Amino acid sequence: MARKELGPRSLEVARAVAAMIDGLPRAVIGCSGGPDSLALALGAEWAGRRTGTRIVGVIVDHRLQEGSAQVAVRAAQTLDARGIDARVVAVDIPTRRDGQSYEGGPEAAARDARREALSQVAGTDPVLLGHTLDDQAETVLLGLARGSGATSLAGIRPRAGRFWHPLLGIRRATTVAACREWGVTPWQDPQNADPVFLRSRVRHETMPVLESQLGPGIAEALARTASLLQADEEILDAATADWLTAHGVDPAVPEGSRLPLRPLAAAPTGLARRVVKAWLDAAGVRATFAHVEAVRGLCRSQGGSGVDLPGVRVTRRGHELILTSAPGL
Structure with a gap:
């Protein structure tokens, strides 16, 4: 039929x-x-x-x-x-x-x-x-x-x-x-x-x-706003990946991963936020805006300062941020 x-x-x-x-x-x-x-x-x-x-x-x-x-x-x-x-x-x-x-x-x-x-x-x-x-x-x-x-x-x-x-x-x-x-x-x-x-x-x-x-x-x-931002996101994601690669950061190896402080502090705010977010995401952290800003705040703190996030801890040592598992996990 x-x-x-x-x-x-x-x-x-x-x-x-x-x-x-x-x-x-x-x-x-x-x-x-x-x-x-x-x-x-x-x-x-x-x-x-x-x-x-x-x-x-x-x-x-x-x-x-x-x-x-x-x-x-x-x-x-x-x-x-x-x-x-x-x-x-x-x-x-x-x-x-x-x-x-x-x-x-x-x-x-x-x-x-x-x-x-x-x-x-x-x-x-x-x-x-x-x-x-x-x-x-x-x-x-x-x-x-x-x-x-x-x-x-x-x-x-x-x-x-x-x-x-x-x-x-x-x-x-x-x-x-x-x-x-x-x-x-x-x-x-x-x-x-x-x-x-x-x-x-x-x-x-x-x-x-x-x-x-x-x-x-x-x-x-x-819906058009979403479509426009999707195109922009592709460019911003690429810029974030390029920054991580240029500074020797491998998000695929989150434990003990390090972010260099000086380039991070010098990066434009939007890029710095994305770098930190990508770094935390790779470690399995569902990073909120507050989490990202707390980590960025370590750029202005003294050595030895740290931030506890769900499942991980980010510590400033010298001119680096170091990501490790949270104590007790």
Whole structure:
């Protein structure tokens, strides 16, 4: 039986996916069953038949909501009915030994567990996720509210390592319309409308106010800001790597790693901050702005001064900063 021609919205989604997977032998699609990821999966099936790419859909059951297993099975059945190899992977969300919330909160824990599960299925193949232009705009706005730097304001990258995002140029309304054109009913996650979650409040309260007060096009403008900063980030990352190489710093060997003080103190503030951040990141430190500034402050201190950070200690000795494991670890 001949396949039905795609409608304008489903075709827009499918073409965006095709442009990203062309030439790939296999791609894994992360699908929650919601409109964005469901449209992504169906668009990938259409694109895969044209690019010769095998599409595998993975539904991760976080087991955090009642009935989550049924939601996952229903999403898998929807994909199976459309000719997509679909599988459900159940994960456990870790907690700290003291029983408290995982670092970054339950949303961060769920994201980490989900990405690990997707990576396990994907192997060396890329994982496609259904983030849209609206998600990008919300990410930039949240970064602005938190006083973030350019790295955070650059938002979601089209290709962030193994995780690829083909729908960043497409509005959420388009994925909803695409699902209608495909004749599927997506799952509506109740957490997306729960005001207890900050992103939900931004989505349903803040963005509509900005649109009404500043005029249409706010989401597109915020997403464009991310795109512009991503290009700038490439240049700044290269400058940071060049500085580290020029001064003999190998971030791949964090224990006992040293930063020369005089060149660091002489570097422009923005570059110095990035150098320190890259140095700490290589040691596994989730360095905040306060952490970076505390380390930079050692440039003005006396020899023997030090700063304790999560899991490491940075000490000034002579004209160097030395990074070691924190005492007791």
